[in-house]
Amino acid sequence: MKSHKVRTYKSAENLAREDQLAWKIASIAADNVALDADVVEMIGNRIIDNAAVAAASLARRPVASARAQAQAHPFLPGATVFGLSTAKRISPEWAAWANGVAVRELDFHDTFLAADYSHPGDNIPPILAVAQHCGLSGAALARGIATGYEVQVNLVKGICLHEHKIDHIAHLGPSAAAGIGTALGLSAEVIYQAVQQALHVTTTTRQSRKGEISSWKAYAPAFAGKMAVEAVDRVLRGEGAPSPAWEGEDGFIAYLLSGPKAEYVVPLPEKGEAKRAIMDTYTKEHSAEYQSQALIDLARRMGPKIGDLTRVKDIVIHTSHHTHYVIGTGANDPQKMDPKASRETLDHSIMYIFAVALEDGGWHHERSYAPERANRSETVALWHKISTVEDPEWTRRYHSHDPKEKAFGGRVTVTLQDGSVIEDELAIADAHPLGARPFTRPDYVNKFRTLAEGVVEKAEQDRFIATVERLLELKPEELSGLTFTVAQDKLGPAAATGIFDWKR
Secondary structure (H helix, E strand, C coil): CEEEEEECCCHHHCCCHHHCHHHHHHHHHCCCCCCCHHHHHHHHHHHHHHHHHHHHHCCCHHHHHHHHHHHCCEEEEEECCCECCCCCCECHHHHHHHHHHHHHCCCCCCEEECCCEECHHHHHHHHHHHHHHHCCCHHHHHHHHHHHHHHHHHHHHHCCCHHHCECCHHHHHHHHHHHHHHHHCCCHHHHHHHHHHHHHHCCCEHHHHCCCCCCHHHHHHHHHHHHHHHHHHHHHCCCCCCCCCCCCCCCHHHHHCCCCCCEEEEEECCCCCCCCHHHHCECCCCCCCHHHHHHHHHHHHHHHHHCCHHHEEEEEEEECHHHHHHHCHHHCCHHHHCCCCCHHHHCCCHHHHHHHHHHHCCCCCCHHHCHHHHCCHHHHHHHCCEEEEECHHHHHHHCCCCCCCCCCCEEEEEEECCCCEEEEEECCCCCCCCCCCCCCHHHHHHHHHHHHCCCCCHHHHHHHHHHHHCHHHCCHHHHHHCCCECCHHHCCCCCCCCHHHCCC
16 A cells, blocks of 8 residues: 545646546556455445345335435436336436435445545445446456445545535545446546546535434435446546646645645555455444444443443443544534434434443344334433543544554443442444454345345345355346345335426
């Protein structure tokens, strides 16, 4: 890996193209290096992981709405949409949109956390949609996905967005555009322009994940994927982009991040170096914000030690800056303590999550968020006894570059009514690659089968898994198999009419 310094340049300095971050990203995207076997295995795992959470979310309103929008844009050859027959082909940018929402709705797929936050699996829907539409092979698809992960993970390592209240999809638009470029075998020149266009149109604020969180939390990454498809299409037609997008004196760093005097360091592979960033990422065992994964596992462990939860006086979670200020009491969001809050808001309340995990001894992607569950009087009472504090040591470990030291958990202090104290800590989730039970292919398959149960027929589950197992061997006509079809009644009630299907 090579570290690249990125800063603002005045227009008069005329920063050379080869010195711009977008060109460096484009160069690695255009570098057709072989994929390592474990990387191919992990790409298959994440395709399965995405399908698992999509199956569980098919009937939810935001997913149905996005799917209805996509169905208003049929196109041949087109791409497939989760739940629909493979004969129903959709324009690729709209297929990326519908599938991106289905994957993101439950906040239950993979994650990477460093200087910023990300869900790199969000790269897969747009890259897969383009691969299906353009008649690419499974090998080309895999190369594209490897690039999408590589670019997003390394941008997340080098550039912090959240401190400036910029949403993390600003890293996703460029990574998806780069991945599409790799899959299509485009030149560095084309990818360079597309990456910059994608950055320009996917920079949004973090209000989508603050306060009264709405369904846009799931739509935002799908929007970035859709914009990436459109950016590549425009550039292929000869259009350009604002350049240099990151380093320009009126650009991204100068006015949206740390300012003209700031310097960032972004690591990227050398020419000919394998793309392995996907191996740094990790999935979720529980359907909740990643910083809650280890704390859910810790609650499972602490529950029996505490026993009668009515004896609890207060619970303090000592954790990282991010956990405290984004999903903890440091956010100062009263909605995080409100039993009537949306699922999206409860997903970003570690106080609620830890209380339910203590009571139930685990977590469920539907039951744990049900309104009747959130409104239980005993749950509300326990929930409101929980607070978070930032511990500098947990913040340091959160930002550590040493994977053996990096941590996303915390230390929990439970004080009982009689004054006695119970303490325990957990640094990483059980399912993390370095955790107590690291996820491997059988775990991903089990997650898919669990979430698809009652939604996707067993034979269709088997067919989908068998298709993923042959990823590198898949011919263009076989890529349509990287989805699943369900019965009409599993898609939920019909979505409300919008502009695209307006009845006159």
